[in-house]
Amino acid sequence: MEVFFIKALQLILCFALLVLCHEGGHFLFAKLFKVRVEKFCLFFDPWFHLFKWRPKKSETTYYVGWLPLGGYVKIAGMIDESMDTEQMKQPVKPWEFRAKPAWQRLLIMIGGVLVNFFLAFFIYSMVLFTWGETYVPVKNMTHGFKFNETAKSYGFRDGDIPLRTDTRTFKSFDSNETVGDMYRGISEARQVVVWRGGKEVTLSLPGNLNMLDMMKANPRFVLPRVPFVVDSVKAGSPAMKAGMRRGDRVVAFNGKPVSDWNDYTYRMGQLSDQLTHLNEAQADRLRNVQLVVAHAGGSLDTMRVQLDADLLLGVYNQAPDYQTVTRHYTFLESIPAGISHGWNVLTGYVSDLKYLFSKDGAKSVGSFGAIGSMFPSTWDWQQFWLLTAFISFMLGFINILPIPALDGGHAFFLLCEVITRRKPSDQFMERTQTVGMFLLLGLMCLAIFNDLVRFVF
Structure with missing residues (x-):
């Protein structure tokens, strides 16, 4: 409440x-x-x-x-x-x-x-001017990105780092704005330059991919690649009962390979879908999963884990230790930088409006409930003002429609x-x-x- x-x-x-x-x-x-x-x-x-x-x-x-x-x-x-x-x-x-x-x-x-x-x-x-900006440049995301099968059909490979397209350069991938910017850029691009194996590689794209389809796909078209390395284990959890500990890596789930945290969450999503129409006894048996765990010392261990009703293993994953960049602005520097950033947000919003006329886009139309959910659950003045600026653009653009x-x-x-x-x-x-x-x-x-x-x- x-x-x-x-x-x-x-x-x-x-x-x-x-x-x-x-x-x-x-x-x-x-x-x-x-x-x-x-x-x-x-x-x-x-x-x-x-x-x-x-x-x-x-x-x-x-x-x-x-x-x-x-x-x-x-x-x-x-x-x-x-x-x-x-x-x-x-x-x-x-x-x-x-x-x-x-x-x-x-x-x-x-x-x-x-x-x-x-x-x-x-x-x-x-x-x-007040907070500056702190972000992880895409090139500093050394684990690269994870791509689904559709993306791979266009030449992307797991571990690639998208750098730029023929129309824009990707700055980072650590906020809603930068995530939207990358999806929007790739969907409209005819060429994408990625960092692969220490060099730049150029990929050709059709230039008219559907951004909504890219984002709602399971797994998504592109996501940051996050290694699965246990940081800590929750007391009394299925993971603790099975003997998992800090530094462990899950490398297989029910006989299927797990290369990173993305794979693991995808496998868990598949399991959740299978449980939808089962009775409690059947679901309980299906929640008993087999994991292959690589310990920090290099040894492998195959273990049975009884997941709870929420399918929670009970581990906290290590966050990638990427090098961030922080930039501070003087008052005079902040004006053109703010205008440039705002223009990028506004043009992105206007560009995405075309999806409202699709079936999935119409479902995304929301009122105060949808807008209210955008705000953080704890008071954060920086996020409050960023959302206020975005909603101000929304209000202005919608009002100027004829x-x-x-x-x-x-x-x-x-x-x-x-x-x-x-x-x-x-x-x-x-x-x-x-x-x-x-x-x-x-x-x-x-x-x-x-x-x-x-x-x-």
Whole structure:
């Protein structure tokens, strides 16, 4: 329960900051062009709100809602999600949104997105300035990588280290961003350069591999190769009862070779699949496995191990002792470095959106449950800010899509007005706003349904 509250608190704090900045972008541009903002609301407030304040001599009332799904600003003379059409029937007033030229209205509409993008780049820069970056360069991963049969059909070999493609260079493989960068790079590449046997080897690829298929494959297309060397044995565990000790290596599992930790976890996954439809007696017999263990002195020992119901052997594996690189940035150095890093994250996110239109991609759509699970189970300010920057990009890009009811929908019609010099009718805008809201509601229902499926199953 404590983990749930820590994740929930991080999620709410993140959304509060991003909604405040996004709506603040609309607010600032509206004020810049002397457009009246009637209401500024942090979080949605159906039926009631938690806080209300109106400064003296101000036309804006500030609210804090109770539903942390977003927020809004109500701008005078604009058809928005409030669907207040009565105001539009009155004569146009000089302080209203509809009284301003199209270019000013366009900037007001994209103001929130601009702030989201600026905020993300700023956060990435400040994270680099505050913490620097520590990572393991791919060439320092001396055990190399493990590849599945599909990858090997393209020429990869276990132990290869991917260095670069014809479009990008791989920096590391120790975070979600760098893992995604390598999968994305290989999927789009026509040539991949790997480090093999002390020299560079170039492989040819088709350039259109499906990244989702690569990542969901079992085993995955590419993973870091981790040797199976026991670091410690848990007291009372099946491993301790069988006589395993520090320095041991499992080299075979039920007669099948195990060359590293990757092989072992794959064999255990296969065993788990076999247990799915068995009764308890059958499962108990199948959990009695045969291991061939190489001891630190070089001797081999064949042993029977009775695994528990969770299929846990009860050993902790030694982490590879790779040499890390740490770089610190001055304030001036952090700005271009943060922008470069942020741009790489943004372009990667946009590139991956095409997979949403596939069956597996649609299943990945999630709402607050999926986003909340991204946050760490312990409070980590560096990770919090990195995730906040990423979600700020997400919020900004989604909002700029040309979908009615989103900022991008309004911006699209304003661009059409600038080009054609014809303003859409209020009735047309009302109808498109309604259609857009139904589309968003449908997408939200899909996201919540996917979250529930993940939670239950």
